[in-house]
Amino acid sequence: MIxxxxxxxxxxxxxxxxxxxxxxxxxxxxFMHNTVKQATTIESLATVNDWNQPANGVWITSIGDMSQELxxxxxxxxxxRIERLNTLGDPAFPFEADAIRYSINPDGxxxxxxxxxxxxxxxxxxxxxxxxxxxxxxxxxxxxxxxLGGGRTHAPVxxxxxxxGYGVFFNTARFLKVYNQISNRKDATQRPPEVDRNPPVDExxxxxxxxxxxxxxxxxxxxxxxxxxxxxxxxxDSILEVVQRYNLYSGGGALPPLWGLGFWHRVxxxxxxxxxxxxxxxxxxxxxxxxxxxLEPGWMTKSYPCTFEWQTKRFPDPQAFTQGLLDxxxxxxxxxxxxxxxNAKLYEDMYPLSGSHTVWxxxxxxxxxxxxxQLLTDQHNQDHLSIGISGYKMDEVDGYxxxxxxxxxxxxxxxSAEALRQTYxxxxxxxxxxxxxxxxxxRTYSLVRASNGAASGYPFxxxxxxxxxxxxxxxxxxxxxxxxxxxxxxxxxxxxxxWLNRMQTVxxxxxxxxxxxxxxxxxxxxxxxxxxxxxxxxxxxxLLPYFYSSxxxxxxxxxxxxxxxxLEGGFENAGATVVEGELDGETNPYATGEIIEKNDQFMxxxxxxxxxxxxEHATERSVQLPAGNWYNFYTGEFVGNNTSIIVNAVELKDRxxxxxxxxxxxxxxxxxxxNSKAAKGQDITVRxxxxxxxxxxxxxxxxxxxDYQRGASRIRTITVNANGNFDIQTEGSGPALFGRIxxxxxxxx
Ligand code: GAL
Numbered sequence: 001m002i003x004x005x006x007x008x009x010x011x012x013x014x015x016x017x018x019x020x021x022x023x024x025x026x027x028x029x030x031f032m033h034n035t036v037k038q039a040t041t042i043e044s045l046a047t048v049n050d051w052n053q054p055a056n057g058v059w060i061t062s063i064g065d066m067s068q069e070l071x072x073x074x075x076x077x078x079x080x081r082i083e084r085l086n087t088l089g090d091p092a093f094p095f096e097a098d099a100i101r102y103s104i105n106p107d108g109x110x111x112x113x114x115x116x117x118x119x120x121x122x123x124x125x126x127x128x129x130x131x132x133x134x135x136x137x138x139x140x141x142x143x144x145x146x147x148l149g150g151g152r153t154h155a156p157v158x159x160x161x162x163x164x165g166y167g168v169f170f171n172t173a174r175f176l177k178v179y180n181q182i183s184n185r186k187d188a189t190q191r192p193p194e195v196d197r198n199p200p201v202d203e204x205x206x207x208x209x210x211x212x213x214x215x216x217x218x219x220x221x222x223x224x225x226x227x228x229x230x231x232x233x234x235x236x237d238s239i240l241e242v243v244q245r246y247n248l249y250s251g252g253g254a255l256p257p258l259w260g261l262g263f264w265h266r267v268x269x270x271x272x273x274x275x276x277x278x279x280x281x282x283x284x285x286x287x288x289x290x291x292x293x294x295l296e297p298g299w300m301t302k303s304y305p306c307t308f309e310w311q312t313k314r315f316p317d318p319q320a321f322t323q324g325l326l327d328x329x330x331x332x333x334x335x336x337x338x339x340x341x342x343n344a345k346l347y348e349d350m351y352p353l354s355g356s357h358t359v360w361x362x363x364x365x366x367x368x369x370x371x372x373x374q375l376l377t378d379q380h381n382q383d384h385l386s387i388g389i390s391g392y393k394m395d396e397v398d399g400y401x402x403x404x405x406x407x408x409x410x411x412x413x414x415x416s417a418e419a420l421r422q423t424y425x426x427x428x429x430x431x432x433x434x435x436x437x438x439x440x441x442x443r444t445y446s447l448v449r450a451s452n453g454a455a456s457g458y459p460f461x462x463x464x465x466x467x468x469x470x471x472x473x474x475x476x477x478x479x480x481x482x483x484x485x486x487x488x489x490x491x492x493x494x495x496x497x498x499w500l501n502r503m504q505t506v507x508x509x510x511x512x513x514x515x516x517x518x519x520x521x522x523x524x525x526x527x528x529x530x531x532x533x534x535x536x537x538x539x540x541x542x543l544l545p546y547f548y549s550s551x552x553x554x555x556x557x558x559x560x561x562x563x564x565x566x567l568e569g570g571f572e573n574a575g576a577t578v579v580e581g582e583l584d585g586e587t588n589p590y591a592t593g594e595i596i597e598k599n600d601q602f603m604x605x606x607x608x609x610x611x612x613x614x615x616e617h618a619t620e621r622s623v624q625l626p627a628g629n630w631y632n633f634y635t636g637e638f639v640g641n642n643t644s645i646i647v648n649a650v651e652l653k654d655r656x657x658x659x660x661x662x663x664x665x666x667x668x669x670x671x672x673x674x675n676s677k678a679a680k681g682q683d684i685t686v687r688x689x690x691x692x693x694x695x696x697x698x699x700x701x702x703x704x705x706x707d708y709q710r711g712a713s714r715i716r717t718i719t720v721n722a723n724g725n726f727d728i729q730t731e732g733s734g735p736a737l738f739g740r741i742x743x744x745x746x747x748x749x
Pocket of ligand 1: 297464
């Protein structure tokens with residue numbers, strides 16, 4: 001009989017301790033060693049012992065034969081940033097040398113087993129919209145719509161991070177099933193003790209613990225069907241550093257053009273040129289900022305399947321129409337899905353380069369083939385880019401099984417239907433980014449409905465048809481853990497309050513996107529809140545220098561511009577509460593409990609924390625302030641340190657609950673520009689919060705091309721001390737994008 005000390009606590013007790021440990025103590029426990037060093041011996045499994053180390057804190061191995069498998073990193077936007085990775089420090093390998101084990105099963109499954117202690121919390125696995133914490137869950141990481149749950153989602157990135165300061169990336173484009181701390185092997189040296197579920201009354205007291213529906217396992221076991229499985233480990237001194245390493249290894253974060261961070265409006269799917277122009281005019285009459293107009297399917301001769309050719313009944317002169325908008329500083333984005341109609345000019349040439357099955361009766365190009373990419377990009381360049389189109393919304397590259405190709409479909413490249421399913425969104429991002437926009441030295445900011453591993457370098461933002469506001473807020477956190485950008489787009493609302501709340505959330509996200517494709521709604525359609533809606537869009541516009549610089553840090557250092565609170569020091573354990581399950585013969589026969597965490601706050605840039613109102617918390621909610629001093633964004637007043645407060649919409653005068661860190665330096669435009677074209681050269685006011693010296697790196701480049709990759713950028717480092725005295729140091733000789741820094745406002749009096 002093997003009983004192990006590590007498991008003498010029940011799961012509930014462990015989880016409860018997660019909830020109750022004070023922040024500072026928890027932080028120390030988590031990061032005391034950045035290594036895990038569990039020694040589990042599983043005699044029946046083979047040991048992984050050939051690790052390659054391409055950079056500090058990164059180790060790669062594979063099991064089986066990878067020669068026929070597609071890796072996510074093969075599809076990354078940019079090469080790994082080895083030099084930058086090596087400047088991040090040199091952490092130790094996070095496990096005992098022989099702790100990671102694997103098996104190749106007779107049924108063809110490859111399984112890898114990564115040790116994981118009962119006290120570790122696991123986060124990640126892509127754009128999961130229900131939870132950040134993935135401890136004790138079984139997930140199927142298959143690319144799909146959000147909604148089925150169980151791990152299937154628009155970006156099921158097979159990457160998790162542990163509270164112990166390491167991350168694991170399964171770098172093979174296959175459906176992956178993971179058992180997080182849930183499978184117990186019979187020959188494990190660490191297993192929880194067996195507990196009788198129905199002991200006689202006089203024996204209850206002597207039971208070692210309470211019976212648990214899911215006895216905590218001591219590992220993450222992950223399996224695929226395929227010939228090879230590559231695994232990459234990332235280590236770090238904090239969860240943030242692990243995520244940074246993952247992003248840097250994936251080529252660094254995306255840098256959108258400045259216009260991408262302005263306000264977006266996608267018009268009704270049936271709008272014609274005159275209706276779009278009228279809507280743009282309404283924006284300026286109502287004094288609402290606008291940077292991008294999105295055309296939905298009706299711009300094409302045929303959609304579902306698509307032709308990618310202009311519908312001239314609606315848009316008689318696409319070139320003049322596009323130019324007319326550009327003259328007003330407004331960019332045009334085109335909706336499309338990649339399935340090709342037999343009416344398309346491209347159809348015949350693409351036919352032999354497509355898979356065995358159709359989607360909406362359109363052929364499915366095999367975009368792993370360079371010839372297929374070339375056909376698409378030549379046509380797009382000629383019909384769209386050459387007349388001034390700035391980006392795309394690549395729809396339907398995810399989808400339930402009944403919509404996409406079956407798993408037995410075949411593709412001319414020989415890649416499996418499964419690998420194509422996992423990477424189709426990535427392949428489209430690669431095609432448009434590398435083969436279309438980058439070749440024209442033009443940056444894009446675009447939308448895509450599916451993504452996967454190693455995607456951080458792609459300037460594409462994911463959206464969904466699901467529309468739960470709370471889940472949309474959770475997505476802002478989970479996306480930040482796996483190199484994904486997510487927009488909690490606004491489409492409609494049942495009340496003015498809901499409209500305002502959703503608008504406030506989307507304005508603090510990577511893309512402020514109003515998607516009126518079905519509703520035709522406009523920002524000012526709820527008159528009671530029109531001023532409040534305008535205010536929040538204007539605030540986003542005023543914050544462009546701050547937010548653009550946050551993206552530059554994503555690009556340069558791998559720090560996500562919008563981030564989960566667990567990436568913030570002082571928040572690791574805040575807000576996690578355990579609800580013990582109650583036995584009920586019909587609804588809960590195993591008395592299963594759950595962990596409820598606080599996922600409804602997130603960071604926007606280096607120092608602003610956002611806590612939106614939503615659903616049942618429509619006008620009042622609690623906010624967890626992490627360790628450290630926090631200030632009211634609007635007034636500069638101190639609000640608390642390591643505590644929970646209640647905020648309400650009346651006191652905030654219908655503004656978004658925003659909190660700022662001690663010492664924060666926030667550069668803002670003095671006035672809200674109507675779009676990013678008008679923003680260029682505009683003067684900046686700097687706000688300083690709290691009583692300690694703070695610093696901000698204000699990034700500038702030409703805002704639209706890739707010249708920054710060849711050094712054409714500059715950074716103005718703004719330092720402000722407690723008295724409001726400031727100093728500016730400029731590095732780099734790139735172009736000036738913003739104007740003078742003409743005022744420093746000491747917000748905390
Ligand atoms: C959906 C997409 C929507 C809209 C619509 C147009 O699949 O998610 O945002 O573009 O297609 O048909």
